Amino acid sequence: MKQYTIAILGATGAVGTQMLQCLDEQEIPVGELRLLASARSAGKTVEFRGATVTIQEACPEAFEGCDFVLGAADDAIAKELLPEAVKAGAVVVDNSHAFRMDPDVPLVVPEINGADVAWHKGIIANPNCATIIGLVPTWPLHQLAGVTRMVVSTYQAASGAGAPGMAELEAQMAALGRGEELPEPRAFAAQLVSNLIPQIGGFKEEGYTSEEMKLQNEGRKIMHLPELRVNCTCVRVPVLRSHSESITLEFERDITIEEALEALAAAPGVKLVDDREAENAHDRFPMPIDTSDQDLIWVGRVRRDISNPEPNRGITFWCCGDQIRKGAATNAVQILRLLIG
Numbered sequence: 001m002k003q004y005t006i007a008i009l010g011a012t013g014a015v016g017t018q019m020l021q022c023l024d025e026q027e028i029p030v031g032e033l034r035l036l037a038s039a040r041s042a043g044k045t046v047e048f049r050g051a052t053v054t055i056q057e058a059c060p061e062a063f064e065g066c067d068f069v070l071g072a073a074d075d076a077i078a079k080e081l082l083p084e085a086v087k088a089g090a091v092v093v094d095n096s097h098a099f100r101m102d103p104d105v106p107l108v109v110p111e112i113n114g115a116d117v118a119w120h121k122g123i124i125a126n127p128n129c130a131t132i133i134g135l136v137p138t139w140p141l142h143q144l145a146g147v148t149r150m151v152v153s154t155y156q157a158a159s160g161a162g163a164p165g166m167a168e169l170e171a172q173m174a175a176l177g178r179g180e181e182l183p184e185p186r187a188f189a190a191q192l193v194s195n196l197i198p199q200i201g202g203f204k205e206e207g208y209t210s211e212e213m214k215l216q217n218e219g220r221k222i223m224h225l226p227e228l229r230v231n232c233t234c235v236r237v238p239v240l241r242s243h244s245e246s247i248t249l250e251f252e253r254d255i256t257i258e259e260a261l262e263a264l265a266a267a268p269g270v271k272l273v274d275d276r277e278a279e280n281a282h283d284r285f286p287m288p289i290d291t292s293d294q295d296l297i298w299v300g301r302v303r304r305d306i307s308n309p310e311p312n313r314g315i316t317f318w319c320c321g322d323q324i325r326k327g328a329a330t331n332a333v334q335i336l337r338l339l340i341g
């Protein structure tokens with residue numbers, strides 16, 4: 001079997017570290033692995049499949065001879081370095097926002113538009129994490145009845161802000177537990193422990209944030225629905241890992257609850273957890289504590305939108321998914337799987 005030379009740019013971060021595990025779990029045939037990060041991490045070592053790999057400082061020359069590069073760094077670093085990887089002949093799957101809305105770059109969730117990888121010109125983008133988590137269960141319902149509008153509230157974990165976000169919440173929880181004064185917030189705009197922060201990203205059109213607009217803009221591109229309308233509110237919550245979302249969908253054709261449940265139960269990448277009678281809350285509906293460190297989007301609380309004047313044109317549900325895995329690393333490695341066949 002052909003073995004590939006694969007680099008991870010941002011290999012020491014929350015997403016990059018998870019990518020290593022996903023490469024192994026998805027049995028990607030890795031010949032040589034190059035782990036790239038900032039000068040701060042150069043020289044540190046990481047274990048992969050029983051071998052010790054030394055982290056290198058990222059630079060254009062590091063991509064020479066690479067077949068694939070997985071991007072797990074921020075937008076500015078992605079913009080600076082990933083075109084160099086393409087010039088060196090590699091195919092890039094990038095997690096940052098840098099290339100997502102470029103018309104020459106496919107934006108791919110394999111369960112939805114895996115076929116789009118075919119028209120890449122060197123870069124394929126991984127969508128925003130909340131977008132992936134919301135769209136994986138929306139897609140099978142769209143296929144049944146044609147979604148026209150989404151109203152979404154997200155409850156996003158601290159680790160969505162990377163390793164520094166996770167460390168900040170852990171430090172605040174520890175200080176609170178010891179009864180000490182909380183450290184100054186740096187990764188977030190305010191204290192996160194015992195709090196919610198209703199702003200993720202900068203403010204853009206009409207008071208919506210950049211994170212909130214991604215769900216509409218990226219959703220349109222992924223689902224090939226240029227007219228899709230999305231109203232989204234994104235909230236940072238004091239959960240370490242795994243995002244949750246409340247989603248109401250409006251459809252152009254009728255859809256019954258029974259049809260919706262059947263479609264969700266059969267949908268790839270989805271696990272239906274929806275049993276109002278269950279004694280244990282963990283079997284009644286999805287919760288982020290149960291969906292951390294696994295790859296499926298769990299869906300529950302599926303019900304009719306009783307505010308929709310058309311009785312069978314609206315469905316409301318709740319979903320949770322690990323945004324470092326399916327919202328980032330798992331999805332990127334699934335794209336790599338599609339590329340290598």
Ligand SMILES: NC(=O)c1ccc[n+]([C@@H]2O[C@H](COP(=O)([O-])OP(=O)(O)OC[C@H]3O[C@@H](n4cnc5c(N)ncnc54)[C@H](OP(=O)(O)O)[C@@H]3O)[C@@H](O)[C@H]2O)c1
Binds near residue numbers: 042
């Ligand atoms: N966290 C999530 O849930 C999530 C989900 C979806 C998408 N994303 C996106 O994925 C990307 C990575 O996010 P993350 O959460 O993993 O961030 P992170 O934990 O902060 O990691 C950032 C990575 O970038 C590296 N880096 C920093 N400066 C660099 C430089 N000058 N040259 C090369 N590498 C450098 C860091 O290396 P050092 O350790 O050496 O500083 C680290 O490996 C971002 O674009 C983010 O928007 C994140």
